[in-house]
């Protein structure tokens with residue numbers, strides 16, 4: 001039986017297809033997203049499906065999916081999908097069962113089924129990208145919440161008078177631990193605004209301000225990890241996204257700070273690692289969702 005997992009991002013649509021073996025790919029869609037062309041976006045998915053016929057499709061989207069109405073709410077990077085029922089639309093268009101879930105939640109599920117989170121009892125996955133996403137898989141089950149809005153870890157407040165977050169609140173963890181958070185930390189040190197990828201490049205070249213910025217970034221990350229440890233007592237926390245992938249030292253630095261901050265008991269039993277599926281973790285999770293819900297593991 002064949003299954004398809006699709007991850008709709010603001011820049012790319014990625015897919016992972018399983019039919020005896022795994023195949024993956026991606027399509028550039030930034031222009032479509034910016035034009036706000038919902039139909040064109042659905043056409044890209046239809047094209048992927050045409051070439052990868054499957055029994056069911058799992059879809060990962062950046063945004064909250066209201067469990068009661070099926071509508072996608074708050075999807076700042078993919079405006080065409082806001083207040084839209086993508087499950088219904090795709091099922092009608094493709095004539096196959098479609099299951100939709102938040103992308104960070106599915107990134108955790110992907111890592112649990114196919115990546116660095118295999119056999120984890122309580123797995124938390126943090127996706128450090130433009131924003132900060134969180135997902136949890138507990139005893140093999142996705143933690144999605146009653147409404148579909150669980151695990152908004154990026155928006156836990158770590159300083160009530162802190163920096164402004166993209167969500168409009170002050171002092172969210174994401175305001176510090178995200179690519180724009182890192183850019184802001186660097187800006188306050190140097191008065192220069194450069195992309196996070198460049199800061200990482202400078203840090204890898206050993207440049208002082210960049211190294212200091214990533215140290216500070218890691219300290220904020222440690223506070224987020226401390227809260228996660230105290231609430232979930234997980235055995236595994238995985239960090240996904242460009243920053244930990246290209247500058248893995250943040251994991252060691254944050255873990256060293258975490259040791260000083262957290263209760264010793266949950267610290268003893270957790271391991272903090274880098275996610276292993278890279279940019280495809282969400283698509284792998286979507287594939288897992290299609291298999292779990294769409295019949296036949």
Ligand SMILES: [Zn+2]
Pocket residue numbers: 154155165166167168169172174175
């Ligand atoms: Zn926020």
